[in-house]
Amino acid sequence: MTIPIAEEQLKFITNIQRILDEGAFVATYKFALIMAIADYAVKKGDDTGAPLQLTTRDIAESFAEYYWRQAVPYANGNLPAAVRVLKQGTGMQPVVLRRIMELHGLFNGSLSAARKDARAWGALLNKVAATIAKMPLWKLQVVGRRVVPFLYAQHGSGNIINLQPGVVYNFRRFYDLIRNFVQGAWIRHVRILNVNLLGETDLAEFLFGAERTLFPGLRTILKSVQSDTCFYCKSKLHEGGDIDHFVPWSRYPLDLGHNFVLAHSACNRSKRDFLAAPSHLENWQKRNQLHGRTLGQEFDACCILHNQEATEKITFWAYSQAETAGSNLWLRKDDVTPIDESWRLLLR
Numbered sequence: 001m002t003i004p005i006a007e008e009q010l011k012f013i014t015n016i017q018r019i020l021d022e023g024a025f026v027a028t029y030k031f032a033l034i035m036a037i038a039d040y041a042v043k044k045g046d047d048t049g050a051p052l053q054l055t056t057r058d059i060a061e062s063f064a065e066y067y068w069r070q071a072v073p074y075a076n077g078n079l080p081a082a083v084r085v086l087k088q089g090t091g092m093q094p095v096v097l098r099r100i101m102e103l104h105g106l107f108n109g110s111l112s113a114a115r116k117d118a119r120a121w122g123a124l125l126n127k128v129a130a131t132i133a134k135m136p137l138w139k140l141q142v143v144g145r146r147v148v149p150f151l152y153a154q155h156g157s158g159n160i161i162n163l164q165p166g167v168v169y170n171f172r173r174f175y176d177l178i179r180n181f182v183q184g185a186w187i188r189h190v191r192i193l194n195v196n197l198l199g200e201t202d203l204a205e206f207l208f209g210a211e212r213t214l215f216p217g218l219r220t221i222l223k224s225v226q227s228d229t230c231f232y233c234k235s236k237l238h239e240g241g242d243i244d245h246f247v248p249w250s251r252y253p254l255d256l257g258h259n260f261v262l263a264h265s266a267c268n269r270s271k272r273d274f275l276a277a278p279s280h281l282e283n284w285q286k287r288n289q290l291h292g293r294t295l296g297q298e299f300d301a302c303c304i305l306h307n308q309e310a311t312e313k314i315t316f317w318a319y320s321q322a323e324t325a326g327s328n329l330w331l332r333k334d335d336v337t338p339i340d341e342s343w344r345l346l347l348r
Contacts, residue, residue: 023142232264242262242263244261246261312347
């Protein structure tokens with residue numbers, strides 16, 4: 001397939017901006033839909049420029065996960081908890097959010113526990129998929145009074161779409177940029193809908209999470225599999241150690257168990273938002289190959305979300321984007337090394 005030329009890539013970004021700036025937003029579903037399609041492109045697509053068929057059920061899980069965090073009460077006070085959940089639409093709370101609020105109560109806010117209940121989680125995804133097909137899917141590309149079908153053909157109904165050639169490539173190539181665009185527009189929309197409830201709290205962190213997510217039990221799991229040594233420098237951990245996102249949060253918000261490592265605070269600070277050098281990538285890949293199943297069982301016991309296959313796909317995508325950009329990879333302290341093709345041999 002043919003990779004989109006520069007003019008086509010620019011037109012794609014321009015059309016995304018037009019949807020956010022000129023589209024009609026009764027609820028926030030369109031924001032979640034764009035991000036869910038982008039996530040699917042990263043996890044399941046490639047960089048060939050090929051088209052991709054997907055169903056509403058394919059993208060329902062990411063769609064639901066975006067709302068899971070947002071279904072909790074925002075502020076303290078005397079109002080009932082349900083009232084303190086931020087409004088996501090101009091009328092009643094959208095049906096997806098209402099259903100997720102119910103599951104929050106049933107599973108004490110644990111997304112991992114909810115996903116492990118096949119019946120409850122499956123029922124939610126079926127509802128989300130039906131809602132996507134009915135509400136945002138066939139309205140997403142309506143800009144003003146015109147249809148701009150740059151993502152997929154506009155049939156007007158149905159639960160299957162075919163992303164056009166180049167669309168998956170563009171979502172993968174510009175994932176960070178699109179995420180910033182969409183989250184910024186989503187925040188502005190929610191702020192307008194909830195002007196009387198919002199204070200000075202960081203709305204971006206509340207809606208979309210922060211890098212320093214806390215997972216009880218995770219440090220113990222990582223200390224055991226790493227023999228109480230720093231993942232990067234291999235010396236003994238004399239303090240508790242920092243839980244580090246191997247693929248940095250700034251490149252993709254990947255809070256799945258197999259993406260975490262334990263490191264000295266100094267190593268973690270030095271690595272910052274760099275991707276790790278091939279030697280570290282090789283060790284990470286070996287760890288997940290040797291201990292992936294055991295880690296998965298321990299993650300389940302601690303209700304930590306994990307998906308090793310998805311983690312590896314996202315890691316491949318992150319390194320491919322770094323190679324395209326000619327990025328440096330972090331080796332140690334202040335040492336970085338230019339990326340080359342060696343990472344491909346490790347992740348093929």
